[in-house]
Amino acid sequence: MGGNSFGNIFKLTTFGESHGPAIGGGIDGCPAGVSIDFDKIQHEMDRRKPGQSKIVTQRKEPDTVTFQSGIFEGVTTGMPIGFIIKNTDQKSKDYSHIKDVFRPSHADFTYNEKYGQRDYRGGGRSSARETACRVVAGAIAKQFLSGISITAYTSSIGTISLGENHHNLDLSKTESNIVRCPDMAVAEAMIAEINTIRKEGDTIGGTVSCVLKNVPVGLGEPVYDRLHAQLGKAMLSINAVKGFEYGSGFEGVKMKGSAHNDTFNADGTTKTNHSGGIQGGVSNGMGIYFNVAFKPVATVMQSQDTIDNAGNLVKMHGKGRHDPCVVPRAVPIVEAMAALVLADFTLLNRLSKK
Amino acid sequence: MGGNSFGNIFKLTTFGESHGPAIGGGIDGCPAGVSIDFDKIQHEMDRRKPGQSKIVTQRKEPDTVTFQSGIFEGVTTGMPIGFIIKNTDQKSKDYSHIKDVFRPSHADFTYNEKYGQRDYRGGGRSSARETACRVVAGAIAKQFLSGISITAYTSSIGTISLGENHHNLDLSKTESNIVRCPDMAVAEAMIAEINTIRKEGDTIGGTVSCVLKNVPVGLGEPVYDRLHAQLGKAMLSINAVKGFEYGSGFEGVKMKGSAHNDTFNADGTTKTNHSGGIQGGVSNGMGIYFNVAFKPVATVMQSQDTIDNAGNLVKMHGKGRHDPCVVPRAVPIVEAMAALVLADFTLLNRLSKK
Amino acid sequence: MGGNSFGNIFKLTTFGESHGPAIGGGIDGCPAGVSIDFDKIQHEMDRRKPGQSKIVTQRKEPDTVTFQSGIFEGVTTGMPIGFIIKNTDQKSKDYSHIKDVFRPSHADFTYNEKYGQRDYRGGGRSSARETACRVVAGAIAKQFLSGISITAYTSSIGTISLGENHHNLDLSKTESNIVRCPDMAVAEAMIAEINTIRKEGDTIGGTVSCVLKNVPVGLGEPVYDRLHAQLGKAMLSINAVKGFEYGSGFEGVKMKGSAHNDTFNADGTTKTNHSGGIQGGVSNGMGIYFNVAFKPVATVMQSQDTIDNAGNLVKMHGKGRHDPCVVPRAVPIVEAMAALVLADFTLLNRLSKK
């Protein structure tokens, strides 16, 4: 119950802190017979890794994954896929200034209360470094799910919003710019905004949107394990996420049922898709789309009031190389979590009929 | 894996369709020694039941729960709490018109594809009638959680929005009107809106907000079982929900980190609460608050284009007594699901230290 | 975690005490499309029910199951199968003599310590009455598993042992006598033994053996969920069970590897079957067979020394109508649990390959 596993059948279990020797984990339940393209896995890792552009943290971490098991002669064997991502040499002294101090809006205070102690070096387990493991597992899930396309992109940074439905976007352009927004003009504005924020020593939030295409009918389980409920949990488990909506989402509450209903074509497709590709918690074959809200990073390069372990009011000032905005690096993480959910429900869906 | 259980330790498992003999289930993991006030349970049931006011479905169902086990001499024994809620006499003929027709934006099509068949009578398992079981379990969870307050309310109906932070509201007034909005003037407008919509044979969506107070520090598990991830899944598993946000939510993405961070007071409380009472996935002792988006009900009293099992385009017209808006009845369901999450994490939190 | 569920995918969750209004539960994960023969279910119930012969308890309980959900027009729908078995009118006064007294070798003392209280009426949740729910679920699992034969029988009562390998027995004769032993002469001796014991006001143990035929290759999951590990857990979860062995079992430890190894025929079958149809935790297509040890029933019709809640030494004397030996009624329970395990692993085995 420790909260370090995700999924029912296709199941990821991870371990590791940001400043221990390594992070890693195991993927249980990946079927045998999936050919693995290791370059594709590293490609996903590179999309998430620090230092990839001027608008993300300048830390240099190669984020190389080494597999320990479960893949034999390039093909999955049905056995758990163990993997390790070494942490590069960390200067522990960098973190001495936060040993006894609770950083505002971090997990420092809550972990300390819950566990009676904490690994204070850079957030330890609460660091977003853990998401590298998700990207490894998601990259394998994507290869299992060949045929389904999973595409996320940056849809807003601060107040700069793409303002377009995904139907009107050319998502193939997402990776052509460093902020991962498929509209080049909006992307430029977003990049400029992050640069401005970074120079202020501040941070900014944003939104990632994700589109899942060619999802077969039938994924999702009734009642408590609806497809969108598990997608929502997957996204809300990512560091810094504050909200999730799918299909018509929060705007849809303003609509009337007669307008919101997606009437059928003869082939079972629907004329509109306010449902977001999911009806009764089960995929209906239409495109699935959802939005994920990321708050601004809590570590700012400014002086802040806070308290220490003893309850004394102290000042602290962010140090080190942090992201002014997590959103560009969050895009592959959102895709990875979506892939894990779809892989899990794809397997569960084999069990619905006699 | 069938998707009919919720929770890890304090765990609800349900069964039953809207038109079978009964719905019911079992609550496993409720500790021994909780004194049960049965009137409080029925009170929660009454808040959810059909026919309670002019703006909800006029179906008459008493929704009486009978307990089968797990409570002895008025106190929980630690054994599973089994319960049954009988379905009152249903006229199956009422549903003959939908036997071979897929209602738009319902689960008819997806269930039929997934399972190769379906109980077509009123939605069967996909009916929101299942939520009565959640209210039973939530009412027991609330009694286990004595000391924590869980209060939901209607914050928008269509475009009519409360527009106020929960801090400025007197939540004790929520139950004083039939739409369950704590501001009487806004409530009147909401009720009028629902009435108008109902007369049009149409439906409308809305938003439920929820506030959790006196939650101790430490609830929630790291990484994949963050408190807000499980709250999100709980809410997204409720029929008709399209979105979930907590704390600063989707609006918070526009903020800078320096403004969004919640700086500490000496006692560990924070000066602001953009975090929504949760940091690093673990409650920090501040108030927890979140919003849940409900789409308009799919059953409208209008003629709609649809298809039948054979793929023929046909016309259908909603019949029966349906809710023009689910939001007023959803308020106790949101509370119930929040209670289940808190009960589960309260128990898990006993396991964090040696 | 309350311990009231069994299985991963094909999952039974039960509730109910021996002297509450009813016992019951839900079966989650049974695939859609299984035609249900209700007479076969009742037939299994009748094999377990009290009062069926002179060598079992003379309590009269019809043990009629009523299904609440999950079966529509005689076919499973993929939705949870809820069911209720009413407890017939119990005289609570029958149990006043044990309200404050701990019966030796029962759960009275341990439950009281663990939960701080207990439902003292006839054992409450710890009563073997709960096994009626297992028989319901097992009967449905058997219908899902059509093609696999699951046959248990009484192989020893006290010191009277069948002493024959199952290969040399005609298992079709098992149900032809009330002790459920396929050798009529041995059965007579067993029946006489139980009668003698019963007249002494005493009880006796015994062994149930079980044979599973036509099990396809591939059931069972590596490492922790080996087929025999889950079979063992299933059997050890039945009231009064003290041991489980499969294949060559405890006797096999005396063999040399060269003799114990099952060498192959060209078609993948093996010349011997010391492995008991399971290799590496996975079924190999040969017959699976195992033995289950049942201790003598703890309730004897004799005066015994014991203690009460206050720690006072007191005398107690068994009352009521109890089984002198559980083994004849345990035969269908062993089959039911085996069916649940096979149904679960049959579904899991659909997930092993891409």
Added chain:
Amino acid sequence: MGGNSFGNIFKLTTFGESHGPAIGGGIDGCPAGVSIDFDKIQHEMDRRKPGQSKIVTQRKEPDTVTFQSGIFEGVTTGMPIGFIIKNTDQKSKDYSHIKDVFRPSHADFTYNEKYGQRDYRGGGRSSARETACRVVAGAIAKQFLSGISITAYTSSIGTISLGENHHNLDLSKTESNIVRCPDMAVAEAMIAEINTIRKEGDTIGGTVSCVLKNVPVGLGEPVYDRLHAQLGKAMLSINAVKGFEYGSGFEGVKMKGSAHNDTFNADGTTKTNHSGGIQGGVSNGMGIYFNVAFKPVATVMQSQDTIDNAGNLVKMHGKGRHDPCVVPRAVPIVEAMAALVLADFTLLNRLSKK
């Protein structure tokens, strides 16, 4: 569901094959604040490791565990404890002779059928090498469980049996000889027997017994998760195990209830302990004891008939350095699995009362 996790709360998940780069895993749910003595962990590893004496396999593997996470400054943090045990350089050519051949009574055939392929090098995932991970986790569980003693020993090798109840043994002598039998004379006979068997190129089975003392009242969950059911599953999941019995076990079936019942002393202890320290599935504070049957190792240094992938009858001859008897090395594995079960139920038992 892949079968690579054990436990509910204190949960071990492992990965790795015998001839991949490493085996390892993660322990989730170990509470924060447990001081870890790494020497004690290595001591347990040394009890299991190959090459430790003349009667076990002469393979040389140091079996050094390196922890990756979850322990900070020598104390558990409540985060998952990740660990790696590198496989020393393996000569893959040693296994070319079994690439296309199914070894009798191994997992080769069943894995190949289930997964459509297999890692043929030395058994891969089905190798008992995986049990090294169990010993790591069990050693940590033991440190969490300080106060409870967990002691296993060899009680039979082939037909040479200790023949004594554990009450009459001085278990402190178990580690004084290489077969781990607490009676020195019997140990000598067992060692001689294994030596004889080894020289024949054959193998032999045996029995491990285990005693758990100072277990508090209350461990175990009702119905399906009885303490002995989970202990049984734990033991049956160990390679080569064919049977499990606790308390009076298979012999107890011959007893009458009046003799088998454990009558109480005034302090809640019992005069006898046929129950084996567990009543109603819950520990009663008396010593828990059980026996585990291990079959003879399947790899014999003799020529055997078998088949290859294509169904051809072929001869094969065991090669390499294998155990003539697993029992001496299984003793610490049995202890480790018992420790995992007790740690899990110790945590679950915190949840039984309000």
